[in-house]
Amino acid sequence: MKWSNLGMPANASAHGAEIDYLMLILHIFMFALFIGWSLFFLYCLVRFRKSKNPTASYHGVRTHASSYLEAGVAIFEALLLIGFSIPLWAKRVQPTRDELQNPxxxxxxxxxxxxxxxxxxxxxxxxxxxxxxxxxxxxxxxxxxxxxxxxxxxxxxxxxxxxxxxxxxxxxxxxxxxxxxxxxxxxxxxxxxxxxxxxxxxxxxxxxxxxxxxxxxxxxxxxxxxxxxxxxxxxxxxxxxxxxxxx
Ligand SMILES: [Cu+2]
Structure with missing residues (x-):
């Protein structure tokens, strides 16, 4: 069993290596996200600690930066879904004629x-x-x-x-x-x-x-x-x- 198989048994199918590769990339991305959010969490704990912020802020952010950021994330995710996931799924479920010779x-x-x-x-x-x-x-x-x-x-x-x-x-x-x-x-x-x-x-x-x-x-x-x-x-x-x- 290879570490890059992420706990799965050895692959025995023609398409399996691509699945394994995708799973590995997903885990690397998830790990990067985990590190990023953990650092952000630690930053917030220090930056907004009680001793430096005795009173709450009642007005919050005054710019639209976070709204634009969220819209950007939504557009990026939609592009990933439409441009990447759906074509990949179509390829997996609609085999070509060569792939299905005499099934x-x-x-x-x-x-x-x-x-x-x-x-x-x-x-x-x-x-x-x-x-x-x-x-x-x-x-x-x-x-x-x-x-x-x-x-x-x-x-x-x-x-x-x-x-x-x-x-x-x-x-x-x-x-x-x-x-x-x-x-x-x-x-x-x-x-x-x-x-x-x-x-x-x-x-x-x-x-x-x-x-x-x-x-x-x-x-x-x-x-x-x-x-x-x-x-x-x-x-x-x-x-x-x-x-x-x-x-
Ligand atoms: Cu069952």
């Missing part, structure tokens, strides 16, 4: 307190899901009578993907708000009831890492832990075969 698409359904992971199988079509079919043995409510569902794979807390192949995860929830967090991939996205929200990343290192829920979603929140496996093509094929036999 692996997966549905992840969050529930209290687990991750249900639904692969469309060889036909590439997700089978029908119906909440009336939800049962202890079918937590996803997958309709196995639907022809598209015949080859579907449902995995519990285990997400397998392939090295160097972009992944799009479509996030939904069965109950409350959860947040899909892949620390090693530098991906975190809230999951909102009634919405399907996509996130994407390209894994560049094989190995396993954690899937965490990053929204306090109930008393079992801390146990809502899954595993992300970045496989070689051989490992992935082997896992798929095992899963197909056990569905």
């Amino acid at each position: 692996l698409e997966i549905h992840v359904v969050a529930q209290q307190f687990a991750w249900l992971i639904h692969y469309p199988g060889t036909d590439g079509i997700w089978g029908r899901r119906d909440m009336r079919l939800i049962a202890p043995t079918n937590q996803l409510g997958l309709d196995r009578h639907d022809p598209a569902a015949k080859d579907d794979i449902v995995s519990f807390n285990e997400l397998h993907c392939l090295i160097d192949r972009p992944v799009i995860v479509h996030l939904t929830t069965k109950d409350v708000v959860h947040s899909f967090f892949l620390p090693a991939m530098r991906v975190k996205q809230d999951i909102i009831p009634g919405m399907s929200i996509p996130v994407w990343f390209t894994p560049v290192k094989t190995g396993d890492s954690e899937i965490a829920c990053a929204q306090l979603c109930g008393n079992g929140h801390a146990a809502m832990r899954g595993y992300l496996y970045v496989d070689t093509p051989e490992e992935y094929a082997k896992w798929l075969k095992e899963m197909q036999e056990n569905q």
Whole structure:
């Protein structure tokens, strides 16, 4: 673990280094702000101490300097938001065609307190899901009578993907708000009831890492832990075969 990772596990995604860089810059700026405001605070303690200021000032400042300063700060922050943050966010959520060559698409359904992971199988079509079919043995409510569902794979807390192949995860929830967090991939996205929200990343290192829920979603929140496996093509094929036999 590098100090510049700020406590995060080693990055394993193509875009992660940029996120880490941004986080580092943000922390440096925050540290500079902290030092600046602390010095200002100390200055005020000395400058306006009681012994030198026995009576309060009832008129306060007589110039508009502070108003102009505040307007300047507001304009600067608006420029940062419009000129920097929004384009950066657009770049993150709207991948280019090159970035998403032949993506692996997966549905992840969050529930209290687990991750249900639904692969469309060889036909590439997700089978029908119906909440009336939800049962202890079918937590996803997958309709196995639907022809598209015949080859579907449902995995519990285990997400397998392939090295160097972009992944799009479509996030939904069965109950409350959860947040899909892949620390090693530098991906975190809230999951909102009634919405399907996509996130994407390209894994560049094989190995396993954690899937965490990053929204306090109930008393079992801390146990809502899954595993992300970045496989070689051989490992992935082997896992798929095992899963197909056990569905
Ligand atoms: Cu949760």
